[in-house]
Amino acid sequence: MQAFLKGSSSQSTKPQKIKAAGPSGEKKQRPIPWVEKYRPKCVDEVAFQEEVVAVLKKSLEGADLPNLLFYGPPGTGKTSTILAAARELYGPELFRQRVLELNASDERGIQVVREKVKNFAQLTVAGSRADGKPCPPFKIIILDEADSMTNAAQAALRRTMEKESRTTRFCLICNYVSRIIEPLTSRCSKFRFRPLANDVQEERLLNICEKENIKYTKEAIQALVKVSDGDLRKAITFLQSVARLNGEKEITESAVIEIAGVVPSKLVDGLLQICYKGTFDKMEIAVKEVDKCLADGADEYLQLMSLCAVIMQQASQSS
Structure with a gap:
């Protein structure tokens, strides 16, 4: 049986896979991250x-x-x-x-x-x-x-x-x-290896945008640099995700913040103002390891609600 299979495999012609080609006959390149x-x-x-x-x-x-x-x-x-x-x-x-x-x-x-x-x-x-x-x-x-x-x-x-x-x-x-x-x-x-400086990241991101024909705003590039925190790999990954999500549309700051899952800066500033205006214990809020929970994969909305609950509890106790 094995000899039969070997003989048949050598004589039979296997169908060749035809690679996809573009309109000009050129082979399409596989998408690479x-x-x-x-x-x-x-x-x-x-x-x-x-x-x-x-x-x-x-x-x-x-x-x-x-x-x-x-x-x-x-x-x-x-x-x-x-x-x-x-x-x-x-x-x-x-x-x-x-x-x-x-x-x-x-x-x-x-x-x-x-x-x-x-x-x-x-x-x-x-x-x-x-x-x-x-x-x-x-x-x-x-x-x-x-x-x-x-x-x-x-x-x-x-x-x-x-x-x-x-x-x-x-x-x-x-x-x-x-x-x-x-x-x-x-x-x-x-x-x-030090975290990359902001200007170095901006230069690399702009270079990628030019090669990939991506429309962008200056605020979007600055937002990518800010959310990456010196991690160029994270910045490039976010850039590709936003570009795929928006298609041919222009990349904006709000789209970057949404794809990165970052709490908006206006909301953070509002919470900080509430903390400083109150007389309650600020250390009780600081011990809430929200950043660690987010890094471990926790949900951003739930962590924000937890932080707000602690602020409300401390504010009610101090009043």
């Missing part, structure tokens, strides 16, 4: 992280790279920077063979370090790039969200970093460097 579409392709395109870019440029010139530790708020370019540096080192042909990227929040146990990381680190590399440029004799292992790794996994990783230092370089990426054990931080060059 703008965060990935406009991710930096080289180190020079990384924004606002001058110190990291300068060190990486010197390392790329000598085809050598130390173990790296990138830390800082989300959306500041940590993963994009090391991926751009790896593409410059290996080129598009060897990139997939020489780079191992793992998300430590999903794979954070000691078993992952013993199997995936250790096996990849033990492989020797050889060969040269197709374009003739020098290719470094080491691989790169990227551990994203390394602060989610258990202490046992981090301890096992320390030994692997020591043993495979000739053939492998490690790049640990995290939001909180205090959660990385000291033996790992002492073996890496540490770089802090």
Whole structure:
């Protein structure tokens, strides 16, 4: 039966999938999230992280790279920077063979370090790039969200970093460097990624709007920068969401606030005026961790109602 199936599969002609083409016969490109579409392709395109870019440029010139530790708020370019540096080192042909990227929040146990990381680190590399440029004799292992790794996994990783230092370089990426054990931080060059400045974010957003032919107002771009709070990835995601929601219409500030789920500033100012006019205890309101609940995924309307209820309760007690 198996021989029959094999023979029939080799002789039968499989229907080929026809890719959709436009009116001019050109193939349609698959839609890509703008965060990935406009991710930096080289180190020079990384924004606002001058110190990291300068060190990486010197390392790329000598085809050598130390173990790296990138830390800082989300959306500041940590993963994009090391991926751009790896593409410059290996080129598009060897990139997939020489780079191992793992998300430590999903794979954070000691078993992952013993199997995936250790096996990849033990492989020797050889060969040269197709374009003739020098290719470094080491691989790169990227551990994203390394602060989610258990202490046992981090301890096992320390030994692997020591043993495979000739053939492998490690790049640990995290939001909180205090959660990385000291033996790992002492073996890496540490770089802090700062939240992006407002003018840098505005420049990137305007560049995307120009390439995507998006109509916008100046207040809308300022609102995107404000709600993102230094997180360029969040700003680009909000921009794409608003653009898809509005279609060909102009992007306005109200549309940005609606898509971001932010409490309007006029309402916040009104609540603050009520608090300052009253004589009740303001600390009782401050302890309401509304921001934390919102970050954990709570409903904005319910959290606003909870805050208003506390204000009314304190106002009634003080009167």
